[in-house]
Amino acid sequence: MPLSFIKMHGLGNDYVYVDGFTHTIPDPVALAVQIADRNFGIGGDGLILALPPSVGVNAHARMRMFNADGSESEMCGNGIRCVAKLVHDHRLGPDPGARPLRIETGAGVLSLDYTLGPAGTVDQVTVDMGAPVLDLPQVPVDASKIDAQLDGFHYVSMGNPHAVFFVNDADDLARPVLGAKLERHAAFPNRINVHFVRLRSRTEADVYHWERGSGATLACGTGACAVAVAGVRAGLTERTLIAHLPGGPLHLDWRDGGPDHNHVFMTGPATEVFRGEWPGSDR
Numbered sequence: 001m002p003l004s005f006i007k008m009h010g011l012g013n014d015y016v017y018v019d020g021f022t023h024t025i026p027d028p029v030a031l032a033v034q035i036a037d038r039n040f041g042i043g044g045d046g047l048i049l050a051l052p053p054s055v056g057v058n059a060h061a062r063m064r065m066f067n068a069d070g071s072e073s074e075m076c077g078n079g080i081r082c083v084a085k086l087v088h089d090h091r092l093g094p095d096p097g098a099r100p101l102r103i104e105t106g107a108g109v110l111s112l113d114y115t116l117g118p119a120g121t122v123d124q125v126t127v128d129m130g131a132p133v134l135d136l137p138q139v140p141v142d143a144s145k146i147d148a149q150l151d152g153f154h155y156v157s158m159g160n161p162h163a164v165f166f167v168n169d170a171d172d173l174a175r176p177v178l179g180a181k182l183e184r185h186a187a188f189p190n191r192i193n194v195h196f197v198r199l200r201s202r203t204e205a206d207v208y209h210w211e212r213g214s215g216a217t218l219a220c221g222t223g224a225c226a227v228a229v230a231g232v233r234a235g236l237t238e239r240t241l242i243a244h245l246p247g248g249p250l251h252l253d254w255r256d257g258g259p260d261h262n263h264v265f266m267t268g269p270a271t272e273v274f275r276g277e278w279p280g281s282d283r
Contacts, residue, residue: 002277005035006086007042009271010078012218012247014044015065016278017082020051021092032066035278042278044068045214048079050086052093053104060095061087062104067213071191074106075159077221077250077266081125084112085270089121100128107159114270125270129222131262132229132254133157145187154230158264160212161192162226166199166236179210195223197231204242205231218247225264228252 003025006017016035018025025031032047034040046067053059063083065076083103087096100111110127117123136143139157154164163182179194194210207227209220224243231237232254239254251267 002279004275005042005278006090006275007044007273008082008085009247009273010081010219010221010268011245011250013076013078013220014218014273015046015048015076015079015082016042016044017048017050017086019086019090019092020049020064021061025049028064028066029070029072032068033070034280036068042276045211045217046076048076048083050083050092057104057109059102059104059109060093060098061101064106067211068215069213071213072106073160073213075222077127077129077158077223077225078219078268079221080105080110080112080127081221081268081270082272084114084125084127085122085272088114089272105159121272122270124267126265126267127221128260129158129225129264129266132226132264134229134233140189141192142187142189145185147187149182149185150187154234156226156229158222158225158229160222161188161190162195162223163188163192164195164197164223164227164230166197166231166234168198179216183210183212193220193223193226195220195227197227199231199236200244202236202238203240204244205237206244209245219245219250219268221250221266221268224250225252225254225266228254228264 036044049064051062053062100113114122114125139161182194191212193212196208198206211217228241241252243250253265
């Protein structure tokens with residue numbers, strides 16, 4: 001039977017979304033590979049399922065995110081903003097208008113607030129991404145295998161692993177060959193997302209992303225959060241940062257003090273592109 005889907009993106013980081021409250025997906029790995037193919041499928045950076053939360057978990061929905069190569073990731077910052085839009089605008093679950101929305105992910109339950117546009121649909125979403133993980137074994141990074149290729153990198157987990165490098169030359173931002181090589185470096189047991197950053201000032205930066213399992217993308221929300229954390233730890237940026245990604249800007253705030261101490265908050269858009277039905281593939 002045809003499978004209903006919605007194409008959405010956060011700053012060009014595009015995924016095919018499926019309502020898992022209604023549909024059962026027996027093999028999401030195979031579906032992600034087929035559906036994300038930009039020549040023979042719908043096209044996207046991967047597949048995201050919006051599902052009922054796990055039994056006993058206090059959440060409004062659960063997100064599962066599969067990269068274009070079929071690998072499953074713990075979290076996706078741009079993707080979770082679109083899941084909030086999907087739940088609210090398409091009335092998924094028993095309380096789609098809840099504020100904040102609580103979305104279960106492979107990195108835990110995250111809290112999301114949002115603003116509505118003129119049509120009453122979700123426009124901007126702010127995600128409490130929680131506290132960054134900086135301990136190398138927990139990122140995870142195998143310190144015994146760090147070599148000269150990795151000199152100058154900063155490592156942060158925002159629920160998934162990131163390597164951040166600050167550059168001086170704008171040309172160095174476009175380094176897909178190096179990103180592809182480092183993703184699978186022996187120091188990263190779960191592979192890693194790689195980000196090259198050029199600072200405009202202490203409050204603004206340009207960021208190029210290489211995403212684990214998807215390649216070069218127009219935006220990476222968790223990666224932008226990792227950049228904000230790495231910049232502060234390196235003494236290069238303030239705790240609030242505008243990250244200019246190829247797909248547009250994200251606003252980051254690594255809070256210091258108060259009830260949200262040490263949490264990173266990410267604010268950006270969520271956009272629905274079109275809806276359709278996937279007939280399947282016999283390739």
